[in-house]
Amino acid sequence: MSAIIEVREALRSAHYPFSRATAEPPWMKWIIISITVAFMGVMFLLPLVLVFIEAFRKGWEGYMATFNDRATMNAVWLTLKVAAISVPLNTFFGIAAAWCVARFKFKGRRLLTVLIELPLWVSPIISGLIFVLLFGSKGLVGPWFKEHDIKIIFALPGIVLSTIFVTFPFVARVLTPQMEAQGQAEEEAAMTLGANGWQMFWRVTLPKIKWGLLYGIILCNARSMGEFGAVSVVSGHIRNKTNTMPLHIEVLYNEYQFVPAFAVASVLAMLALLTLVLKSFISDKR
Amino acid sequence: MSRPRHILPGFGLSLGYTVLYLTLIVLIPLATLFWKSASGGFGAIIHTLTDKQVLASLELSFGASFVASLINGFFGLITAWALERYDFPGRRLLDTIVDLPFALPTAVAGIALVTLYSVNGWIGSLLVNSDIKIAFTPLGVTLALVFVGFPFVVRTVQPVIADLSLEPEEAAACLGANRWQTFTKVILPPILPSTVAGMTLAFGRAVGEYGSVVFISGNLPFKTEIAPLMIVTKLEQYDYAGATTIGLVMLIASFMILAISNYLINRNLRRFAR
Numbered sequence: 001m002s003a004i005i006e007v008r009e010a011l012r013s014a015h016y017p018f019s020r021a022t023a024e025p026p027w028m029k030w031i032i033i034s035i036t037v038a039f040m041g042v043m044f045l046l047p048l049v050l051v052f053i054e055a056f057r058k059g060w061e062g063y064m065a066t067f068n069d070r071a072t073m074n075a076v077w078l079t080l081k082v083a084a085i086s087v088p089l090n091t092f093f094g095i096a097a098a099w100c101v102a103r104f105k106f107k108g109r110r111l112l113t114v115l116i117e118l119p120l121w122v123s124p125i126i127s128g129l130i131f132v133l134l135f136g137s138k139g140l141v142g143p144w145f146k147e148h149d150i151k152i153i154f155a156l157p158g159i160v161l162s163t164i165f166v167t168f169p170f171v172a173r174v175l176t177p178q179m180e181a182q183g184q185a186e187e188e189a190a191m192t193l194g195a196n197g198w199q200m201f202w203r204v205t206l207p208k209i210k211w212g213l214l215y216g217i218i219l220c221n222a223r224s225m226g227e228f229g230a231v232s233v234v235s236g237h238i239r240n241k242t243n244t245m246p247l248h249i250e251v252l253y254n255e256y257q258f259v260p261a262f263a264v265a266s267v268l269a270m271l272a273l274l275t276l277v278l279k280s281f282i283s284d285k286r
Numbered sequence: 287m288s289r290p291r292h293i294l295p296g297f298g299l300s301l302g303y304t305v306l307y308l309t310l311i312v313l314i315p316l317a318t319l320f321w322k323s324a325s326g327g328f329g330a331i332i333h334t335l336t337d338k339q340v341l342a343s344l345e346l347s348f349g350a351s352f353v354a355s356l357i358n359g360f361f362g363l364i365t366a367w368a369l370e371r372y373d374f375p376g377r378r379l380l381d382t383i384v385d386l387p388f389a390l391p392t393a394v395a396g397i398a399l400v401t402l403y404s405v406n407g408w409i410g411s412l413l414v415n416s417d418i419k420i421a422f423t424p425l426g427v428t429l430a431l432v433f434v435g436f437p438f439v440v441r442t443v444q445p446v447i448a449d450l451s452l453e454p455e456e457a458a459a460c461l462g463a464n465r466w467q468t469f470t471k472v473i474l475p476p477i478l479p480s481t482v483a484g485m486t487l488a489f490g491r492a493v494g495e496y497g498s499v500v501f502i503s504g505n506l507p508f509k510t511e512i513a514p515l516m517i518v519t520k521l522e523q524y525d526y527a528g529a530t531t532i533g534l535v536m537l538i539a540s541f542m543i544l545a546i547s548n549y550l551i552n553r554n555l556r557r558f559a560r
């Protein structure tokens with residue numbers, strides 16, 4: 001009896017580290033997981049936690065006092081306004097672009113896909129710079145607008161334009177692969193059964209893409225509310241007028257008003273967390 | 287020539303709108319950059335590109351981005367492997383948090399990082415007695431760029447690891463390879479090109495990054511000034527030609543980077559298509 005146990009023990013100790021041929025030895029697995037947890041903990045979780053701790057350094061009242069400030073509330077309103085204009089425009093474009101790229105074969109289709117993604121690879125500063133070169137007082141069409149008393153740079157239109165540029169591809173690049181993967185059999189069936197274009201879109205296409213569309217809109221919204229570089233080039237940093245929330249954070253931070261700076265930052269951080277949670281929820285749904 | 291007939295409606299409308307909107311919002315503004323730098327003349331371009339301060343900023347941007355993408359390649363590969371192959375408490379949380387740099391506004395990341403690593407910060411205070419300084423040094427710039435580029439590597443490598451079939455690994459084990467040999471000779475070849483592609487994407491993003499870097503860099507001339515900041519500085523001095531030239535150099539660089547990573551990803555898809 002004891003001999004059998006002995007043999008079994010010997011076998012187990014010999015085989016234990018390689019119990020599966022396609023797995024690393026346990027100590028290796030343990031090291032890999034520790035490196036991952038340590039790296040991501042320090043690089044991502046720590047800064048995130050810090051934002052909230054710094055924001056509440058002076059307690060709940062100190063936190064709420066930030067949002068009684070006129071300049072802060074103006075920044076919040078401006079940010080909401082910019083997002084309310086740029087997100088619907090890019091959503092509409094995203095649906096149109098995904099429809100023609102995913103549903104039809106035509107010459108230049110690949111080029112169009114690449115061009116749609118271009119803004120992702122342009123530095124935010126350059127995304128602001130090009131609109132200054134276009135609409136600034138020494139710009140290409142700037143003098144014409146100045147003559148007609150229309151302000152673009154250092155005003156809302158410039159901020160909206162650069163935000164639209166930066167968030168341009170977000171909806172399209174979520175929808176296109178999804179629509180390609182889903183195929184078009186249902187749409188074709190709707191058409192042969194006599195639906196018109198709008199009926200097909202509202203009753204067949206939209207229900208098919210709703211989760212992807214929602215995710216694209218959320219991403220686009222998060223980025224448009226959080227854009228810093230591009231907006232900082234075109235806004236001119238006029239307090240109460242052209243400071244969005246990210247720009248206001250910079251102003252507060254540079255004035256050593258750390259609690260208000262982190263309080264405003266915590267609102268944007270919560271928006272980011274909401275985006276991430278919705279993302280993982282939606283990718284389960286799809 | 288007969289027009290192609292489509293069953294589905296809206297081709298002309300959607301294509302027309304897409305091209306129009308793309309031209310107005312993206313193509314015309316980007317073309318302005320080329321037009322402006324051409325009209326500024328060759329002299330202006332040479333003048334800017336021989337400016338020592340500009341050169342130092344370009345060197346820092348490209349150098350720190352390169353180092354950051356190497357670091358991201360290492361940790362990104364390990365993280366993608368752990369998230370895809372192992373189950374451990376907190377795996378789902380980490381998998382969600384990987385995308386944080388995509389979702390978190392850069393200014394928020396910027397002030398959080400500088401507060402964390404300055405001498406009074408949680409990590410900075412631990413390093414006070416050592417010789418390592420992170421905030422307001424090139425090291426801090428690199429660290430912020432690691433933060434920004436990390437998800438590009440993980441999200442490029444992760445699906446490739448998920449797609450690996452186990453049979454080649456089993457075959458390798460049956461033929462007597464140990465786990466390390468299996469890893470280097472069977473697993474690494476198909477995931478290495480996508481790791482490099484992810485690193486290239488991270489590099490491309492890092493070169494242009496502004497918000498998360500300007501706070502921790504401290505913006506000392508010749509030392510921690512990044513190229514995007516030089517553009518802002520030139521604009522504030524009304525030196526449009528200078529700003530345009532730096533912008534053009536960075537734009538061309540990032541398009542080349544994009545082309546390289548596209549090539550790598552496509553080649554990988556062809557070679558290891560199952």
